[in-house]
Every structure is written in C-alpha cells, then in structure tokens.
Amino acid sequence: MLETISVLTETKANLDVFSETLQQLAATDKDIVVVTSDSRGSGKLVPFGLKFPQQIVEVGIAEQNLVGVAAGLASTGKKVFAVSPACFLTARALEQIKNDVAYSDNPVNLIGISAGVSYGALGSTHHSLHDFAVLRAIHNLIVVAPADNYETEEAIRQAALLEQPVYLRFGKKPMPLLESSTPFEFGKGRIIREGKDLAIIATGETVYPALQAAEKLEREHQLKVTVVSMHTIKPLDTSLLNEIAGSGMPIITVEEHSVNGGLGEACASFLLQNQKQVPFKIMGIPDEYTVTGSQAEIFSHYGLTDRGISEATLSLLNL
Amino acid sequence: MMTDIQVLKRKSVEYRQKILKYIVNAKAGHTGGSLSCIDILNVLYNHTLQVSPDTFQSPDRDRYIQSKGHTVEALFVVLADQGFFPESDLETLCQYQSHYIGHPTRKVAGVEQNTGGLGHGLSLSVGTALAAKMDEKAYRVFTLLGDGELPEGSNWEAALSAAHYKLDNLCAIIDKNSLQISGSTSDVMNTDPLDKKFEAFGWEVRHVDGHDLEQLKNTFDQVPFQSGKPSLVIAHTVKGKGVSYMENQLKWHHGVPDQEQYSNAVEELKLALEALSA
Numbered sequence: 001m002l003e004t005i006s007v008l009t010e011t012k013a014n015l016d017v018f019s020e021t022l023q024q025l026a027a028t029d030k031d032i033v034v035v036t037s038d039s040r041g042s043g044k045l046v047p048f049g050l051k052f053p054q055q056i057v058e059v060g061i062a063e064q065n066l067v068g069v070a071a072g073l074a075s076t077g078k079k080v081f082a083v084s085p086a087c088f089l090t091a092r093a094l095e096q097i098k099n100d101v102a103y104s105d106n107p108v109n110l111i112g113i114s115a116g117v118s119y120g121a122l123g124s125t126h127h128s129l130h131d132f133a134v135l136r137a138i139h140n141l142i143v144v145a146p147a148d149n150y151e152t153e154e155a156i157r158q159a160a161l162l163e164q165p166v167y168l169r170f171g172k173k174p175m176p177l178l179e180s181s182t183p184f185e186f187g188k189g190r191i192i193r194e195g196k197d198l199a200i201i202a203t204g205e206t207v208y209p210a211l212q213a214a215e216k217l218e219r220e221h222q223l224k225v226t227v228v229s230m231h232t233i234k235p236l237d238t239s240l241l242n243e244i245a246g247s248g249m250p251i252i253t254v255e256e257h258s259v260n261g262g263l264g265e266a267c268a269s270f271l272l273q274n275q276k277q278v279p280f281k282i283m284g285i286p287d288e289y290t291v292t293g294s295q296a297e298i299f300s301h302y303g304l305t306d307r308g309i310s311e312a313t314l315s316l317l318n319l
Numbered sequence: 320m321m322t323d324i325q326v327l328k329r330k331s332v333e334y335r336q337k338i339l340k341y342i343v344n345a346k347a348g349h350t351g352g353s354l355s356c357i358d359i360l361n362v363l364y365n366h367t368l369q370v371s372p373d374t375f376q377s378p379d380r381d382r383y384i385q386s387k388g389h390t391v392e393a394l395f396v397v398l399a400d401q402g403f404f405p406e407s408d409l410e411t412l413c414q415y416q417s418h419y420i421g422h423p424t425r426k427v428a429g430v431e432q433n434t435g436g437l438g439h440g441l442s443l444s445v446g447t448a449l450a451a452k453m454d455e456k457a458y459r460v461f462t463l464l465g466d467g468e469l470p471e472g473s474n475w476e477a478a479l480s481a482a483h484y485k486l487d488n489l490c491a492i493i494d495k496n497s498l499q500i501s502g503s504t505s506d507v508m509n510t511d512p513l514d515k516k517f518e519a520f521g522w523e524v525r526h527v528d529g530h531d532l533e534q535l536k537n538t539f540d541q542v543p544f545q546s547g548k549p550s551l552v553i554a555h556t557v558k559g560k561g562v563s564y565m566e567n568q569l570k571w572h573h574g575v576p577d578q579e580q581y582s583n584a585v586e587e588l589k590l591a592l593e594a595l596s597a
C-alpha cells in the first residue's frame with residue numbers, strides 16, 4: 001500500500017503527449033494520417049503538419065465530413081486519427097461515427113480534444129458531457145479517457161495498431177504522472193492506490209483529484225482508500241469491478257461527464273445485475289448546463305476536487 | 320454474335336426482372352429507385368469498374384460506394400450476377416437472420432461500405448480517393464447519390480473537399496429521378512440547378528440520359544472529365560423505369576407489387592427481352 005503522495009511531478013498536458021506521440025509514430029510509418037477540422041492549432045498539430053505535410057488532411061470546419069473522410073481513408077488501410085474538439089466530434093458527427101466508423105468497421109481513431117469542461121467559460125456549446133453516454137450505446141467502439149501522460153501515450157500507440165475503432169478524449173491541462181504497477185491496456189483499469197475502506201473509481205482528468213481525496217482521507221480520517229484509473233469506459237473492466245465489490249467496499253465513481261449515462265452508470269449497471277450491492281455514489285456533472293468558470297472552478301463547483309470527493313466519501317460512509 | 324451494348328441491354332431487363340422477383344419475395348424493397356438506378360449499375364459493373372470477386376481484396380481495385388443505400392436490391396442483383404455470391408442467397412433478402420438486409424452491408428460480398436443513412440457516401444468516397452492520391456494508386460472511386468439525399472449538408476461538405484483536393488479519381492453520379500418519398504424533389508426541397516451548384520463548387524459536370532447505356536458507357540469512359548477536378552454525372556432517370564405502371568409514380572418509392580401487378584410487370588419485361596432478341 002502506498003502511504004505517501006504518489007504524484008511525482010507536474011508534467012505536460014495529455015494533448016501535448018498526443019501530438020508528440022503521433023509525430024514519433026509518423027516518422028516511421030507513412031500510413032499514419034491525421035485529419036483535422038480547422039483543429040490543427042487547438043490539437044497542437046502544427047509541428048506534425050510541418051514535418052509530415054503528406055500525412056495530414058484538413059477538411060475545414062466540417063465535422064461530418066471529417067469523420068466520413070477519415071472512415072474512407074481507414075478503409076484503405078491508413079491508420080487514421082480524426083481530431084476535433086470532443087463536443088463537436090461526438091455530437092455533430094455522431095451519425096458518421098455510428099455508421100461510417102463503428103458499423104462499417106473502419107478502424108478510425110477518433111480523438112476528442114479539449115474534452116469535458118476543458119473549454120471552461122466558453123460554455124456548454126463547447127463542453128462534452130454527453131460523449132461517454134452516446135458512444136457507450138454504439139457497438140464496436142472502444143471509449144477511453146486517459147488520466148495522465150503515460151496512459152495517453154500508450155493509448156495512442158495501441159490505438160494506432162488496433163484494427164478496431166477507438167474514441168479517445170482528453171483535455172489540455174498539464175496532468176501529473178500517476179504511479180501504478182498496472183500497465184496500460186484497453187479495457188483494464190489501473191490501480192493507482194490500494195486500500196480496504198473504500199474505492200474511488202475515476203476516469204480521465206478526475207483521477208488526480210480522486211487520488212488527492214484518497215490521500216486527504218487517510219491523513220485526516222485514517223481511511224485506506226483504493227483509487228482506480230478506469231480509463232476505458234467501454235469495454236468496462238468488469239473483473240476489476242467484481243473484485244473490488246466482492247470485498248464489500250463502498251464505491252464512488254468520478255467523471256468529467258454528466259452523471260447520466262457515463263462511467264458511474266456503467267459500473268452501477270454491472271454491479272446491480274451481478275448481485276454486488278455495495279454503498280455506491282456517482283460523482284460528475286449534474287443534469288444541468290454548467291456554472292460559468294474555468295475547468296478548475298467548474299470541478300470545484302460540483303465537488304470534483306479532493307475536498308468534494310472526500311466529503312462525499314464521509315457522507316457515503318456515514319462518518 | 321451480340322455487341323457489347325446488346326449484352327448490356329439484355330442484362331438491364333434481366334436485372335429488372337430479378338429486382339422485382341426478390342422484392343416481391345421479401346415483401347419489401349425500394350422498387351422505384353432500384354429501377355431508376357439499375358442501368359447505371361449495369362454499366363458500372365459490366366463495363367467501367369475494375370473490380371471482381373477475385374480482385375475485391377486488392378488494394379488497387381476500383382471502388383463503388385452506394386450512398387443511396389436504400390436501392391440495395393439493384394446492387395445485390397448486380398453483385399450476384401458478377402459472381403460475388405449465389406443469386407439464390409437473395410431469396411433470404413430481409414428475412415429473419417439473413418445478412419442480406421434492406422441496405423448495403425459489408426457482410427455481403429462485394430459491398431464496400433455500410434450505407435443507408437443518407438449523405439454519407441460522398442465523404443467516404445472522398446477519403447477513399449484521397450488515399451489513392453497519397454499512395455499514388457490508379458484506382459478510381461465511383462459513388463451513386465440519390466437526388467432526394469442532396470439536402471443533407473454533409474454532401475456539400477464533401478463536395479467542397481473533393482474539389483479542394485483535386486480528386487479527379489472520384490466520380491459521383493446523381494440518380495436524378497426527380498422524386499423522393501414524399502413528393503417531387505423540386506417541391507420537397509429544390510436543389511436545382513445541380514450542374515451550376517457543383518460547377519461552382521469546382522466539379523466538372525456532365526448530363527446523361529441515365530437509361531441510355533451507350534451514353535453511360537461513353538460518359539464513364541471519359542472520367543476524369545477534366546484533370547484535377549472531381550467528375551459529376553447527372554443521370555436523368557425515371558423512377559420505376561421499365562415497368563410502365565410504376566414509372567414516375569410516387570407510390571412505387573417502396574411499393575411492393577401484389578401478385579397481379581407482379582404478373583403484369585413480368586409480362587412487360589418478357590416482351591422487352593423478346594424485342595431485344597428480335
């Protein structure tokens with residue numbers, strides 16, 4: 001069990017890691033192709049475009065065409081990364097994702113940048129708090145929210161090789177590196193911290209505040225808390241869930257997503273249907289258009305912080 | 320010895336017979352549109368496209384992507400005739416557990432993409448044609464659009480990108496039968512003049528009689544119409560073509576003939592075939 005703070009250093013934004021990893025991949029593989037919808041700058045892909053001008057396709061602000069073109073490219077064997085803000089990619093182009101990518105089985109890597117509430121005060125048009133929910137209901141699509149730089153790099157490398165469509169979403173804020181002995185693999189949660197009193201199952205950029213909450217709970221209340229980075233929302237790591245719930249530990253899920261239809265409900269559905277009834281709480285963005293603020297302020301407003309998550313824990317444990 | 324065009328003409332009548340046969344058997348289908356686009360498919364598969372069951376896995380094959388997925392009966396009948404699968408498979412069309420569903424699906428040999436939602440084929444075709452340019456491959460991409468699906472905005476997004484990337488290896492064909500499910504296309508949502516619109520978008524456009532096999536052959540032979548530009552063929556067609564009581568009649572969009580109607584159609588097509596032999 002880890003007793004001290006597991007976070008070592010403040011590192012880069014997952015977005016930067018995405019861009020660097022793609023450049024490394026493209027340097028030795030001419031089949032790597034990036035498709036953008038005027039999202040080259042926001043996707044940190046300007047250096048990629050300069051180095052590999054033959055491997056980047058711009059479609060302009062036209063997300064439906066972005067995904068359709070990406071699917072056509074992928075059908076010929078190209079390893080395609082279609083990059084667009086998560087909010088537009090997964091709402092405006094949802095039918096293209098469903099039909100042209102998932103149903104037609106064209107293994108496009110759909111990259112939702114500035115996901116969740118990364119765009120902060122730009123408001124709800126730019127937030128993606130629906131993407132897990134809608135994409136979970138589409139067959140033949142892996143849905144992933146990497147937590148840190150390591151998970152992001154691995155996700156990109158593994159997605160490039162995988163002959164199955166993948167949706168990856170991340171934000172633009174620097175993310176601390178998490179320590180875990182579990183290597184990254186799609187569909188396998190990573191245990192970041194082990195404890196016996198409660199488990200916090202988080203995904204994406206909420207894993208770090210979940211870890212901070214766990215450390216605060218140990219410091220202030222002597223609670224031993226497990227933290228899992230459940231980076232893959234679908235397929236869900238049900239064997240890990242089974243193991244955690246099997247020990248009888250209460251579970252809190254945390255996500256930068258609506259409380260409707262995301263990680264929390266996916267876990268609840270599995271647990272309830274497998275007779276694993278433990279005290280359970282879903283933390284995320286409630287069913288409303290968010291308060292105005294930065295990503296950090298929005299997290300704070302809805303309790304997606306060390307303090308908010310530890311308060312929710314104490315309340316769930318009736319402490 | 321029959322000339323090529325005589326062979327094609329016979330095939331067009333036979334394909335119409337089969338389209339009706341399998342639609343009646345399935346008790347479902349897009350009858351009018353399948354009959355309006357069948358001559359186009361006939362020429363594509365029997366003359367233009369470099370693709371066959373033997374070459375379908377080849378990265379160099381020509382691609383055909385049917386954006387107007389609902390007229391799948393026309394596609395399936397032609398693919399069966401090309402030897403992609405036994406024609407008898409079509410007896411299961413739309414039946415419980417069959418993978419011959421009411422729209423193109425890659426579970427059926429010879430089908431490139433799962434279509435059915437409208438406004439998807441052109442983007443898929445642009446991506447496929449772009450890949451050929453990147454890899455300096457010579458294959459071409461043909462896609463068939465309905466005139467009713469053109470108000471889908473994604474078509475116009477795709478049309479911009481095809482011209483922007485100078486995709487002269489891409490040919491889109493509009494099956495302009497001027498009808499759609501709820502009425503005449505010009506009443507539902509006018510998209511005319513299509514030629515001027517696509518020309519303004521940077522395409523090179525040709526008009527053809529979509530039932531004149533010779534014209535279709537010659538037109539497709541000329542693709543690309545201009546180097547550095549995508550090609551558009553506006554094929555003027557008649558919904559329900561070849562069965563007189565169905566022609567230009569809205570109710571045959573997805574009407575299924577009853578036994579008497581079917582017998583009349585069979586008789587009319589039999590006479591058409593005899594006239595070709597005479």
Ligand SMILES: [Mg+2]
Pocket residue numbers: 465466467494495496497498499504
């Ligand atoms: Mg029409």
